[in-house]
Amino acid sequence: MIITIQCSDQIGLVADISRILSEHRLNIVSMREHVDKIERMFFMRLDVDGSAAEAELTNRLETVLPIEAVVHVNPSPNKRIVVMVTKEYHCLADILIRNNFGTLGASVVAVIGNHDVLEKICNRFDIPFYLITYDEEKAGSEDKIIELIKSYNPDFVILAKFMRILSSLFVANFKNKIINIHHSFLPAFAGANPYRQAFERGVKLIGATAHFVTDDLDEGPIIAQQIVPVNHSFTAQSMVKSGKEIETAVLAKAMDLVLTDRVFVYKNKTVVFE
Amino acid sequence: MIITIQCSDQIGLVADISRILSEHRLNIVSMREHVDKIERMFFMRLDVDGSAAEAELTNRLETVLPIEAVVHVNPSPNKRIVVMVTKEYHCLADILIRNNFGTLGASVVAVIGNHDVLEKICNRFDIPFYLITYDEEKAGSEDKIIELIKSYNPDFVILAKFMRILSSLFVANFKNKIINIHHSFLPAFAGANPYRQAFERGVKLIGATAHFVTDDLDEGPIIAQQIVPVNHSFTAQSMVKSGKEIETAVLAKAMDLVLTDRVFVYKNKTVVFE
Amino acid sequence: MIITIQCSDQIGLVADISRILSEHRLNIVSMREHVDKIERMFFMRLDVDGSAAEAELTNRLETVLPIEAVVHVNPSPNKRIVVMVTKEYHCLADILIRNNFGTLGASVVAVIGNHDVLEKICNRFDIPFYLITYDEEKAGSEDKIIELIKSYNPDFVILAKFMRILSSLFVANFKNKIINIHHSFLPAFAGANPYRQAFERGVKLIGATAHFVTDDLDEGPIIAQQIVPVNHSFTAQSMVKSGKEIETAVLAKAMDLVLTDRVFVYKNKTVVFE
Amino acid sequence: MIITIQCSDQIGLVADISRILSEHRLNIVSMREHVDKIERMFFMRLDVDGSAAEAELTNRLETVLPIEAVVHVNPSPNKRIVVMVTKEYHCLADILIRNNFGTLGASVVAVIGNHDVLEKICNRFDIPFYLITYDEEKAGSEDKIIELIKSYNPDFVILAKFMRILSSLFVANFKNKIINIHHSFLPAFAGANPYRQAFERGVKLIGATAHFVTDDLDEGPIIAQQIVPVNHSFTAQSMVKSGKEIETAVLAKAMDLVLTDRVFVYKNKTVVFE
Incomplete structure (x- = not known):
């Protein structure tokens, strides 16, 4: 599964996100994260092993993220x-x-x-x-x-x-x-x-x-x-x-x-x- | 601060590591993580904003990592x-x-x-x-x-x-x-x-x-x-x-x-x- | 027109070749020449402006080149x-x-x-x-x-x-x-x-x-x-x-x-x- | 020896130049030539084997080149x-x-x-x-x-x-x-x-x-x-x-x-x- 997240930056984002993944028994195979310190923007792309209900996982992630966060769990696989x-x-x-x-x-x-x-x-x-x-x-x-x-x-x-x-x-x-x-x-x-x-x-x-x-x-x-x-x-x-x-x-x-x-x-x- | 971690892979590593960083009020500016799925090895490099006692943070991280983990907090800055x-x-x-x-x-x-x-x-x-x-x-x-x-x-x-x-x-x-x-x-x-x-x-x-x-x-x-x-x-x-x-x-x-x-x-x- | 020549090296090859081109009123737009000094081999590719009968020009060039020379004037344009x-x-x-x-x-x-x-x-x-x-x-x-x-x-x-x-x-x-x-x-x-x-x-x-x-x-x-x-x-x-x-x-x-x-x-x- | 020539283009330049080199028993190891067809300018760099009096060779080359030609035979080796x-x-x-x-x-x-x-x-x-x-x-x-x-x-x-x-x-x-x-x-x-x-x-x-x-x-x-x-x-x-x-x-x-x-x-x- 691929997960992408874009939102304003704040302390603890990675901890909150990875805790939720861990709770879903999803193993992070590859993680890329970048913070634009000038714009205070947070970007993350995760490649995880395991399976989860996409809608439920998206909702769960949104509960810990800033309100304007854009979260995609398995973004349209058939583009x-x-x-x-x-x-x-x-x-x-x-x-x-x-x-x-x-x-x-x-x-x-x-x-x-x-x-x-x-x-x-x-x-x-x-x-x-x-x-x-x-x-x-x-x-x-x-x-x-x-x-x-x-x-x-x-x-x-x-x-x-x-x-x-x-x-x-x-x-x-x-x-x-x-x-x-x-x-x-x-x-x-x-x-x-x-x-x-x-x-x-x-x-x-x-x-x-x-x-x-x-x-x-x-x-x-x-x-x-x-x-x-x-x-x-x-x-x-x-x-x-x-x-x-x-x-x-x-x-x-x-x-x-x-x-x-x-x-x-x-x-x-x-x-x-x- | 730069933090590097190398250990065998298991679910929840990122969650545990990032929770500890969050508890220390350290903000992750850039994170690189890789898992070799064949060898089941975990590699991470973190660039974080903030300050913490190096020895204490190292010990704290080691408590959540596999026993053989190699952790470096600010690895020798004067090489x-x-x-x-x-x-x-x-x-x-x-x-x-x-x-x-x-x-x-x-x-x-x-x-x-x-x-x-x-x-x-x-x-x-x-x-x-x-x-x-x-x-x-x-x-x-x-x-x-x-x-x-x-x-x-x-x-x-x-x-x-x-x-x-x-x-x-x-x-x-x-x-x-x-x-x-x-x-x-x-x-x-x-x-x-x-x-x-x-x-x-x-x-x-x-x-x-x-x-x-x-x-x-x-x-x-x-x-x-x-x-x-x-x-x-x-x-x-x-x-x-x-x-x-x-x-x-x-x-x-x-x-x-x-x-x-x-x-x-x-x-x-x-x-x-x- | 493209002309390619490959033969053993000897002094005066370029002079002889270019004299013949000049006699045919062909202007050399681009010339590449290389001599492998170890093997004593001569290689040339010419891009010339003008027109000439291909067979006649080939024959004329062969008269001044070593016997084993390979000359192509406009090598098969429709390959x-x-x-x-x-x-x-x-x-x-x-x-x-x-x-x-x-x-x-x-x-x-x-x-x-x-x-x-x-x-x-x-x-x-x-x-x-x-x-x-x-x-x-x-x-x-x-x-x-x-x-x-x-x-x-x-x-x-x-x-x-x-x-x-x-x-x-x-x-x-x-x-x-x-x-x-x-x-x-x-x-x-x-x-x-x-x-x-x-x-x-x-x-x-x-x-x-x-x-x-x-x-x-x-x-x-x-x-x-x-x-x-x-x-x-x-x-x-x-x-x-x-x-x-x-x-x-x-x-x-x-x-x-x-x-x-x-x-x-x-x-x-x-x-x-x- | 290195020879460089820059002048206006005309038919027969390569023939004339290479004939002179041949007369001096100089073998052309590598030759690069380019004509800018729009500006009608001719450029040549020759790497030749053999030896010749530099001033005499320069003069000899100038006799066959356009008046404004810039010829360098072994251009300042100790720059x-x-x-x-x-x-x-x-x-x-x-x-x-x-x-x-x-x-x-x-x-x-x-x-x-x-x-x-x-x-x-x-x-x-x-x-x-x-x-x-x-x-x-x-x-x-x-x-x-x-x-x-x-x-x-x-x-x-x-x-x-x-x-x-x-x-x-x-x-x-x-x-x-x-x-x-x-x-x-x-x-x-x-x-x-x-x-x-x-x-x-x-x-x-x-x-x-x-x-x-x-x-x-x-x-x-x-x-x-x-x-x-x-x-x-x-x-x-x-x-x-x-x-x-x-x-x-x-x-x-x-x-x-x-x-x-x-x-x-x-x-x-x-x-x-x-």
């Missing part, structure tokens, strides 16, 4: 995700492959594209693809997408190279549930054309950043980042090619972390118990 | 190390620099060499250097070294490119206290001339391994490993040059981990709470 | 590969995806499996899959596979987690054309169950090696290697999971290098002009 | 560097150690500090240390430093954590000769307090950048960059600690590249033949 894409295939294909072979840690329930380029690969994997272009006004398109996503009730919305900026309204509908892959090691090269920017600046490394989406473009809480070395022999185009490899890897990593309940969000940061 | 060297300067110099500026996390109390090449650099830093050659029979030389080391009562003996094989007797005198840097990513290229072996095999990466020394040569518990890429343009000599950089870095990393009480040894493995 | 698999999907799926979107740098013309587990994913991508079990004697199965591969006349045979050992006869049929992904950073953990070996040894990094297949198991010329850090919290099973990511990445890297004519094989080594 | 520091020891100490053991690839001829903190470590290594505070007006202090540096006639000036911004006048005196280590993976976190910025942004990697100094602060041509992973458990202070390791490594790497004549500067970029 559902909706993927949003534009034209680039690499992240989507990686997700579809893992989904197909049951190693994603979630089920892809739908793919939404604002272009039809990736419809065929979805068909190959028997995953429903919805084309919602931005031909009409943006608000109307977004309303359709929001409605569609809600109909699938996903745990997370993955922006797998979705190249449109989402409105505040959209983001508010899926708070801390939208994960984006950005093609630079943020905050370097925020905004458009990061590889072009990187090429012109002559950097020796490029990267990718997976982050939760907030109102502030490219400013949401970072989940994972990686880089890959480049040199003078790279053109902006070959940087794009190398970048796609790292984008795929970073998004896969971030999804694995989130889907195994290792990521906690607060303010504009994350705690990640790798 | 002492003896460094053993042969002719290569890179690891020793890195240690002397950190020691000089107070960032090593320990004090270098003596350097022992079986050659005099590195005497001068020790002099520059006002660190006693002892030359003990292996001119006479090995056992005699080792006896002198053991006696000399014991006179300094160090927490750890660092083999910073000491190129002689130590006897079982020597190792037995400093169980789990001798740290060696080996110039390959073990178990690849164990034994002599790993860079020559790597060159001849045409590998695309070379590395270094820091490990505790046991009776079995190059087989002790591994603390840290890193690699660096190489290619066809490397000679065996330039592999040595690159390798020295990584040797220095890996030994520094391993020492930092050990000296901040993040490394637990059991059987032929380590638990490292980075 | 063909056959993939051999057993049960694990990760490397094959990555190859099929790149093949499907035209970014592999080659065409997958057939997949051969000794189990039928991966037939369906091949069907999804309209790639012919052939099941050749080893139910009968090994030699007979291999004969069938050799015949089948030859019928496709591929440039390379990719062992994408093909878990049977190939005979000398098989290897001799496709000299320097068979690429294998081995699930360890060779020479560490050669042989069977490398992740189990790695777990038991308590290493802090695991890796993967892509290499050409020769008669000596796990001893062929290495093309690419990468590692990924692990720690005490990994089981042998989670090492396998992490290992698969790196296996996929290393094989993809090696194939990209080979398919863009950056890899030269000689003796038991490679020259790789990244 | 001299002046190091500028403030209070942090890590980069300076690494340089002093390598200098002391003859592995720096240059000689440290003087150290200049605007604080006296690092005087003692220079004394330990018998390297002259000059204290030039900025107590008086900045221009006056800089004039003194310029004069002092010029008296040593160094090949390069290394800013090893020198924490004052240099004026345009200063920079103009040592064009493409000043190398700085910046404590972030530029362009992320340019300006002051990059680790504080990194902490507040919640990034998962921090880095360092070695670059030539130009008039535009933190905007000069980048030589080398590396990163190190961080996570939620890092404070701004522990990021500084980790950052220092990577700063030291990146500056050492950049110096090694520059001092072995592998770095070419043009516009705001570098070509680095690693």
